[in-house]
Amino acid sequence: MSTNINELPDALLVEIFCRLPDYKSVSQCKYVSKHWYALMSGPSFVGRFLSLRSDHQQLQTNCTLISKSGDEFLNRMSSSSQPLRLLLKRIMSCYGLKEEPVLVCTYNDLVLCCATKFEQRDYYICNPYTIQWVPLPPAPQVPHQYSPEGFICDHPYYNSKKDDRGGHAVQLNPEYECIVMRLIYPSDQTFSSKFKVQIFSSKTGEWKESIVSSPSVVYFYLIRLDVSFAYKGMLFWGAVREGNFLIGLDPFMINSTISTNADDTVDHYTCRFIELEQTSDHYFPLRCFGEHRDCLRMCGYNPRCRVLSVRDLTEEEIHGGSVKLCMENVKKVYLLDNGLMPTDDPVRNHVLGFDPNNDDILYLQRYGDRDIFRCKVSTKEWSKIAEKREIRYCLHLRLVVPLWPTPLPRLPEHAQPILSPAPAFNLRVCSKVHSNTAAEKDHEQELLDVQHH
Numbered sequence: 461m462s463t464n465i466n467e468l469p470d471a472l473l474v475e476i477f478c479r480l481p482d483y484k485s486v487s488q489c490k491y492v493s494k495h496w497y498a499l500m501s502g503p504s505f506v507g508r509f510l511s512l513r514s515d516h517q518q519l520q521t522n523c524t525l526i527s528k529s530g531d532e533f534l535n536r537m538s539s540s541s542q543p544l545r546l547l548l549k550r551i552m553s554c555y556g557l558k559e560e561p562v563l564v565c566t567y568n569d570l571v572l573c574c575a576t577k578f579e580q581r582d583y584y585i586c587n588p589y590t591i592q593w594v595p596l597p598p599a600p601q602v603p604h605q606y607s608p609e610g611f612i613c614d615h616p617y618y619n620s621k622k623d624d625r626g627g628h629a630v631q632l633n634p635e636y637e638c639i640v641m642r643l644i645y646p647s648d649q650t651f652s653s654k655f656k657v658q659i660f661s662s663k664t665g666e667w668k669e670s671i672v673s674s675p676s677v678v679y680f681y682l683i684r685l686d687v688s689f690a691y692k693g694m695l696f697w698g699a700v701r702e703g704n705f706l707i708g709l710d711p712f713m714i715n716s717t718i719s720t721n722a723d724d725t726v727d728h729y730t731c732r733f734i735e736l737e738q739t740s741d742h743y744f745p746l747r748c749f750g751e752h753r754d755c756l757r758m759c760g761y762n763p764r765c766r767v768l769s770v771r772d773l774t775e776e777e778i779h780g781g782s783v784k785l786c787m788e789n790v791k792k793v794y795l796l797d798n799g800l801m802p803t804d805d806p807v808r809n810h811v812l813g814f815d816p817n818n819d820d821i822l823y824l825q826r827y828g829d830r831d832i833f834r835c836k837v838s839t840k841e842w843s844k845i846a847e848k849r850e851i852r853y854c855l856h857l858r859l860v861v862p863l864w865p866t867p868l869p870r871l872p873e874h875a876q877p878i879l880s881p882a883p884a885f886n887l888r889v890c891s892k893v894h895s896n897t898a899a900e901k902d903h904e905q906e907l908l909d910v911q912h913h
Contacts, residue, residue, distance in 0.1 A: 466495070474499055478509045483589075483864055503632050506618075506864055510630040513863055514620040523816035525823075525856040528563050528686070533823075533832050533846040534815075536861050537588070541846070544588045548573070551584055551593055565611035566857040567690055569866050572611040572640060579605055585638055585662075589865040596640065596660055597875050600667055603647040607658075610641045610688040610695035614712055617866040638662040638869045639711040641695055644669075645680040653677050659715050665875025670718045676733045678707060689750040689858075692775055694732070696756070698749055706749075708732035708778060734773075735784045750858060752816065761811040768794040768811060768822075794822075794837060816858050 465473070477500055480486050486509070490500040499505060524536035530544030537543040548560040551573065561573035561584060569589060575582035581601065586593040615633040644656040653674045660667045682699035689696055691708075698706040714729045736758075749758040755772040762769075770792040777785065812832070815821035822835045824842075832846040 466493075470499060474505055474508065478505065478512055480509075483862075503634060507630050507632050510618055510620070510864055514630055522861045524859050524861055525813070525816065526563070526566070526859050527856050530560075530563055537859070544571070547586055547588050547591050547593070550591065551586075555582075555595075563857065564609050565688055565690075566859045567611050567613050567638075568616055569860045569862040570611075570613070570638075570868075571857075571859070572609070574609075577606075580607060580609070580642075583640060583660075585611075585640075585868060587865050587868060588859075589862065592868055594868045594871060595877050596871075597665065597667065599640075599642065599660065600658060600669070602642070602644050602658075604645060606685050607642040607644060608683060608685050608688060608697055609643075610639075610690070610697070610709075610711070612639050612641075612690040612693070612695055612711060613637065614639070614693070617862075618864065634867065636869065637712075639715065641709065641711045643683075643697065650681055651677050651679045655680070657709065657711075657714065659711055659718070661715055662869035662871055665872035668715065668718045670714050670729065672709065672714070673730045674707065674733050675730060676705075676735065678705075678733070683707070687749075691751045691756050691778075696749075704736035706732075706734040706736070706778075708734070732778060733783070734778055737784050750813075752814065753819070757814075759811060759813060763809065766795060770794070770814075812856060 468476075473496075477486065477489065477496075480489065486500055490497045522536065524532055524534045526532045526537075526544065530542055530548055532538075532541060532543050535541070544563070551557070552560050555575065557575055559576075561575055562577045563571060564574050564580075564583070565572045569587060571586045571588055573584045573586055573593070574580045575584075581598045583596040583599065584593045585596065614637045617634070617636060618630050618632050620630050638661070640660040642658040644658060646652055646655060653676070655672055655674075655678065656669055657672050658667055658669050679699070682705075683697050684699065687698070693712065694708045694710050696706050696708045698704070709729070709731045717729065749756070751757070752772070755774060756778060758771045758773070760769045760771075761767070771785075773785070777783065809824045809826055812823040812825055815823065820837050822837055823845075824833045824835060825831070826833065830848050831844055833842050834845045835842040
């Protein structure tokens with residue numbers, strides 16, 4: 461009887477490989493031979509690998525939080541506090557950038573980066589888990605120094621549904637579409653009920669422009685330029701000072717209705733406008749917002765009163781047209797007394813937000829030393845989890861820690877860069893091309909240590 465594993469039938473080898481504990485183990489084993497690489501690289505293998513975990517209810521979404529500079533204080537991507545450092549350095553070296561790219565937005569486990577913080581034109585869709593990226597064609601120039609951006613995909617790479625036998629079937633969406641959207645304000649106005657948007661689609665490989673109408677006047681100078689988020693197929697931007705409001709746009713609907721006639725200036729789409737109405741006796745200073753457990757969550761913290769207010773908007777509340785929501789109807793109110801505060805002075809703390817996986821965990825950052833604290837709301841216990849982190853309030857992004865990383869979108873041939881490196885870079889191939897230091901090689905291994913459970 462032979463003991464050589466290579467003599468086993470391919471179907472049996474696939475069943476063995478699909479039972480490896482995680483993507484890290486698969487990525488290591490697939491490079492043993494060309495034959496193993498071929499067996500573990502196809503969509504049928506990925507589907508089977510995920511189906512086995514779906515049957516054991518292991519497909520729950522696990523998320524982490526990263527800052528705009530690529531720092532992670534929860535250490536769920538890797539043991540490194542800077543899990544995106546190698547990816548950003550590679551992009552910087554490859555395109556001769558003077559500084560590391562800036563993180564703009566996230567969607568699931570993908571990250572949108574830009575070569576510059578201002579006058580943005582050069583964007584990259586990246587996957588930090590595979591250390592791969594694809595450069596986009598340069599965006600059209602705009603009259604402003606900064607344009608708010610958003611990033612979204614039409615479908616997740618995989619989803620799970622129950623089958624007729626009581627198990628789960630995993631559906632892969634390899635031809636998913638990525639959309640990058642930019643808001644373009646009128647150059648001679650500070651407020652208007654109309655504005656332009658620029659949209660890039662990975663399917664067309666082109667930037668297009670359209671006019672958007674709003675049911676209410678939008679004060680452009682109030683919109684946070686550096687924070688956007690995706691929710692239920694839409695992109696949202698918000699104002700977090702006086703005149704709080706959210707605007708929501710469906711980039712897929714806009715993209716499908718953009719006219720090919722350059723002279724056509726007819727408005728194609730009306731955005732959603734949500735006014736956050738407040739009263740003087742119940743001030744709700746908005747500090748962070750984004751998708752949270754299938755809701756659109758907003759958190760407001762009043763340090764003088766030590767009150768944290770939470771408002772979850774459902775899909776029905778934000779559906780269509782102009783909506784006015786009273787912020788008095790908050791879902792939860794937390795009194796952050798001394799038991800929940802790392803210092804007696806409440807003004808010296810600001811709220812980073814709730815843990816994306818646990819509603820009972822709240823994160824605070826202390827001014828001065830910039831230490832980050834983990835607070836358990838139910839027991840009022842807190843502990844320091846990170847020291848001296850440069851994380852400004854509201855500037856952390858939700859990033860999924862996947863069971864299987866999303867492959868990069870394939871751009872049409874005409875959108876491929878000319879005389880530049882290939883749009884997707886394999887971690888092991890790049891290791892041979894670049895002269896990495898020992899620290900960088902160790903960091904590569906850390907990035908493969910994804911915690912799936």
